[in-house]
Amino acid sequence: MRQFTAIVNPTAGAATGAAALLRVGKLLREAGAELETVYSRSLAHAQDLARQAGQRGRVVLAVGGDGIAGGIGGALSGSGTVFGLVPAGRGNDFARALELPGEPAALARVLLRHEPRPVDTIEVHSPGRPRTVVLGSVYAGVDALANRHANRARLLRGAASYYAGGLRAVATWRPAGYRITVDGAEHRHRGYTVVAANSPYYGSGRMIAPGARVDDGVLDVVLIAAAPRRLFFALMNELKSGGHLARPQVRVLRGREIRIEADRPVPYGADGEVDAVLPVTARVLPGALRMLY
Template sequence: MSSTVIIANPVSGRRRAGLAQAPAEQVRAVVAGAQGACDLAYTKGPADAERLVREYVTGEGGRVRRVIACGGDGTIQQVARALAELSPSLGADAPALGVIPAGRCNDLARALRIPLDVTLAARVLTAGREAALDLAAVNGRTYCTVATMGFDAAVSRFVDRMRMPLKGTPAYLYGALRVLARYHAPHMTLEGDFGRRQGRIFMISTANTSSYGGAIPIAPDARPDDGVLDICIIEHRPLPEIVATLISAVRGRHAGRRGVELLRTRELRIQTDRACELWADGESIAEAPATIRVLPAAIRVVLPE
């Protein structure tokens, strides 16, 4: 077994499997050319990335120094989750996470300033530095970027189901337009280091990184290495105000608008008056009631110099 393993999703970004394998092969060629042999394994179904990480890291073929996730934010989430669960027992021998963005939105790569071009991202793996990375967990399930509930979760659900050739922010904006007219904001109770908030909440985002939906800066000051979560709460308001706030949010200019509150906390507890999903890293991850916690320095990640 080589010291570097690539875990790749062959259908990230909803591409046909035969076409989606090219990025992972390209990454293997770059890494192998600089560091020697590099293993490559493709996922075959949901949660398969976690299984592959455990098999490689705990196997008897020698120490794995880096596990590279090649795919969308969901694939990267699975690899990061498995590494976070294994890291406490491995200590200094725990592998670092490498990120190759190959999905719809690639929000973690953007937050870490990893190039979206596959070749340039692969070069980061050969010449980059390792640093600690915070993760977060909702009801015990780990995520990397932003967990959303309310309107933006409803949009995520719509975008996930739609069959259109849209990616990133255009897909989110199209989904927002389709969902907005029929969306009804739930009543929520929110508790954290900031105290308590109650009322009809249009949407709430709990951010480990600053953006989601392909570079929408919902929590502009969020950093994945500061040991806290940034919270963006948008209250229920009349439709014209909501539309104006959403337009501002896409540009990262929503701070200070009426009905918008940006907070920080190490833990957030959410209760709702009806069933509500939470989405994170492009996937449905939990339902309310929910407890979200930051996981400081949960894993190490390879970053550009």
């Protein structure tokens, strides 16, 4: 029977995370599994706790949203530790890509009975910053700015915070000139964003890269070109279904290593966390993480 260590960040969605874990944890224990719960002080502390649990041979569970999922999953990339998710955040986009069930009993069955499968991770490099590894996507442009606004929202939760953050970001955004290098081939682009996606979803269920797969060994690179704001808002609406790919302003490339540069300071983020500016290099690490899904 599996031994689980669940990691909860008490400063980010503590009530939601604790409630989600309580429901699933009860079922895990009733099935005979061992479950310990630890509380982190920060994302870096959560990563340290995850590494320590993995070294003890335990299955590590990230309880929360994409930030803690990506942070812990990145820390365990390449370690052989088995990793699982208890989705309890605003977006839960990587859990959505894995098609994890939201109902506690179904999720408990996945964690107890499914065999771990390899998924890709993304190694992220930026000048003057330590190497990091994330799970879902790296995005540079108006979406990074929108996510920064959403993270700072106090009165809104879930998709509403992302929508409000998007409105605020688009209202002030000036298209940037990008240089994107995909597996050595250079592409020029002027527009709103560049997204290197391992997962189809970001921004609380928006299907930015419908063709992206977590286990195919490549990243889908989505480029959204400059357009009138009214057209851009229509395009953003189409992210719910993936219909934006039919727009001439949208281009998709695929590759293993992507470098993104811009002609002015442009923010970029990864897995819901935004605190850096371009340039950035994202490289896929095929099958580097063992996950339960």
